[in-house]
Amino acid sequence: MALEFDRNILGGEFDRAEHETVTAEELVAFARALGETSPCYVEAGPELVAHPTYCIRFRGRKFFPDNLPEGLRTRMSFDAGKDIDFGAPIRPGDRITIVSTLHELYEKTGRSGTMVFVVVRFTMTNQRGERVATVDNRMMYRGEG
């Protein structure tokens, strides 16, 4: 049976969270943990920027909207992947705000059976209103919706 849901739930903001000020120390620790050696990622100073995927450490206060279809609400999901569209670099002193929306909901049938994918979009901006990243989190549920 095809997944049925009210398409009006797509695109609506369901969470907004502002994170604490980004520090140089945490940017350097993140980059070093990845084995990064480029000075722009590991040397504190005016040139320091966040390693690109630093943005995915940020998340909202709740990951799914309350109006997710009932069949999915209580089931365990798996992180199937992510898509990141990068914007302005994150720098020490930035305050990042995340707006969460339910971006997509679809069903797919593959060799291992039917799966439902829920895509939660995080739109991240800094304190100047510049977009630093748009992150689509693809969560997978095994079985029909």
Added chain:
Amino acid sequence: MAPARRFDAVFEGDDLGPVEHFLAKDQVRAYARAVDHYFPRFTDDEAARREGLPGMITPGNMSMGLLTTLIDGWAGPGNLRRLGVTFRGLVLPDRTIRLCGAVTQKDEATRTAELDVWIESDEGERLVIGTATVSLA
């Protein structure tokens, strides 16, 4: 920041890497600590086994980060525009992984290149696959 790789010096079919990397458990723990994601499945073998895993695993986000080091090292820092990945298998620490990529397309108008990128195990299994867009000079 280092200059971007030159558009004219890039050709479809060019390889990125492969870069062999021994993924130490302590490196995974350092990442988990750095992102405040210090969950047992990323830090402790026994605790991970109790969750039904074969041992501690690498966070998917860290796999993305490792692929970014490959792309950044090739294109130059600050030139990654988009990255999308699919997590296909568990990336287990305490073994060697290979970070790989290839140029699939160039766009003269935007001076960008499209890449296929992936992480493979020592046995050649592709554990994480993805695509990326980079700016070129």
